[in-house]
Amino acid sequence: MKSHSESEHFETNAIRTQSDNASHKEHSTPIFMTSSFVFDDAENARAMFADEISGNIYSRFSNPNSNELVEKLCLLEGGDDGIATASGMAAMYSSMAGLLQQGDHVLASRSLFGSTHQVLTQIFPKWGISHSYADIHDPESWESLINEKTKLIFVETPSNPGLDLVDLEWLGNLAKKHNLILIVDNCFATPYLQQPLKYGAHLICHSTTKFIDGQGRTVGGAIIGDKELIQKIRFFCRHTGPAMSPFNAWVLSKSLETLAVRMDRHCQSALAIAGQLEKHPEINFVKYPFLPSHPQYELAKKQMLHGGGLFTFEVKGGVERGRKFLDNLQMLSLTANLGDTRTIATHPASTTHSKLSDQERANVGITPGLVRISVGLEHPEDIIRDIENALKLSES
């Protein structure tokens, strides 16, 4: 594996970092659909297993396609090493499970992806690993939740679906002061908009399923960051098996080649549409990190390049109106994904977060009429027309 690119530019690194296993002078990296790799002789096999020489042995451990994806993500995030995983959740889970011991405690932001919440509340307690949730709106309270058992901090920023931000510089300093490992789920921002390792995070977790794939084809994940921590997690992954398939790694590495241009367009359209909807009489509020009305607008400008591909708004008329709005959309997709070329609308109160109490929903910024839009790459005029039309048709 050779990195051909050491540019200071994101796009060049994302495109010009390529596996050098070319045997037919192919320009685009081939797909290495092979379970295992051949040893030169018995001595070579011994040395490879003893980690005396590096190389691919078996695709559960490594493969040229996943190596290429990881190499690119390391350059883009500023990490020294990484692992590609079968899904985003395999990355979230393995990053913690590979480092934690029985008795350890995790401090996490309350505004977490649903399955990460299940890992912390339903799975880790089986092995004696506890957690505390900190309120994203009350940074002063975080320090008081750290105890002598606390080993790591896990956060997402911007959060889903609240689109609230954690101040990465502040959090990096807090982790450093208490000697804690800081893990950031950077799925919403992607390394193009934000690089948390710069602020003192130790590991980045991705669901590559979202903007990194960007076209709704594969499920995948990655863990990128500090070499020593990755080595421990690699041991865990090598023997428990959450490896990414070579095919998905190939798709995702190709996807990184267009991440910058796609994100520019996602963000440009999201800002324009969110700004226009702010003036709509049937909408109470719009939330988007790069709109001056966002309570953390200054922080967003400081730690993100653009505001991201998602915005939320609250339609007047509560849960019923929210559902009616979705039923009157003609172009936008109703589906459980985000970061696709196709614009997607979701109504968290009646779907993903319907099992929570009103108070629990309020804690993570979900009001009854809240709608989340993942802005795709269609022409922005067609997206806004569909939203405005559904707003009109859902009026009672």
Ligand SMILES: *Cc1c(COP(=O)(O)O)cnc(C)c1O
């Ligand atoms: C989707 C998502 C995940 C989980 O990723 P999968 O690829 O679906 O396993 C984790 N965190 C965030 C913020 C997500 O949006």
